[in-house]
Amino acid sequence: MRLPAPRLGRVTPLLFPLLLLLGSARPFKLNVPKVLLPFSRERHVPFVLEAEGGCYSWYSTRHDTVTIEPIYENGTTCSQKALLSTQSTQATKLSSVVIAEELVTGHLLRCDIIVDTINSIEIISRTREIYVEDSPLELTVRALDIEGNTFSSLSGMTFEWSIAKDDDMENPFLPVKALFGLFRILKYSEAEYSPPDYIVEMERAEKQGDKILVSGIKTGAAIIKVRIQEATYKKVAAALVRLLVLENIFLIPSYDVYLLVGAYIKYKVAKIVQGKITGLTYLCPLGG
Known part of the structure; x- marks a missing residue:
């Protein structure tokens, strides 16, 4: 299938230094290569795609299966995340491809999206x-x-x-x-x-x-x-x-004890309730 040519977003001159810095600092990466989302008539199940290495424009090859919306954080016009939402109205297996294009280099990242029913x-x-x-x-x-x-x-x-x-x-x-x-x-x-x-x-x-x-x-x-x-x-x-x-019951001391013949040790039984030790009870001395 031949993918349509992506549309580049508008980049202001003030944004170029930021884009160049991001592009040179880290390699181009997506957080996942494939996404499987459930079909639902009552809810458009979302998923967040995350990219590294620059600022991106996003598009989906099938808007009737899944739509994608850029996320801009901290008041910038640089998008490194996008929100996927299922749009399918058919209870059958469908697929789409989401493309993220880095705005300066034109580098393309691809993620395959599958929408299917829960078995x-x-x-x-x-x-x-x-x-x-x-x-x-x-x-x-x-x-x-x-x-x-x-x-x-x-x-x-x-x-x-x-x-x-x-x-x-x-x-x-x-x-x-x-x-x-x-x-x-x-x-x-x-x-x-x-x-x-x-x-x-x-x-x-x-x-x-x-x-x-x-x-x-x-x-x-x-x-x-x-x-x-x-x-x-x-x-x-x-x-x-x-x-x-x-019951969270334990002995005090709770570690191994070695005794000489004729020696003895007193044990306590305790339990933990809401993070506090309570219910301390002394046992009969145990001898060696």
Whole structure:
């Protein structure tokens, strides 16, 4: 496919020294070579392209698939970032090419953009165990196409997170309401952590995105479940992850101790709650 000739933006004489400096300081680079974005009838899913080595003009070969808008920072007319937005109205695989042209040298950088439907979702977690009243755990949705490729962004898409019963629970007849006593799904605005800007906006609108925080209230196990809250994806199965809440209990001293015959040492049992050591209990002396 022959690409149309790019249109150069207007460059003022005062900008040339800056452009030359940027061009000579770093090589020409894009942050990613390919981007896979999900089709959505309710949201134009965005993605930010970033270029190095100069100031750029941007264009897309298919505006019906994806549009691109330059980002100007710090009041300059120099663009090193651009905002991609999906525009496809068809639930089928489409592609486009985005070209970034450096304004002084004419150097071209290329990024392939693919828009496709989500086939399945998973929950990404750093651990399956959390402690009572300790730091919350962040859970993130990963979406895959029919070939198992991971989507580059789910920014702004609405999800529904919930708590479900664990089949291995000691009391399988425990009502679902009781499970909310084990876990709490937090908003980022309720915790001391900084989410992406789109999550902040979604929380203000009382919506849930592809990231949440979960904290443990008391010991036990349950299933955290998430599904896409969009009619297009009603047949996509929910993703599940089993989490276990434990007491953060440890011994003091917590290191290996070697004793002579006839010697003894006193141990303490303690637990950490909200970052503080509480519940100190002395054990019977242990001798060697």
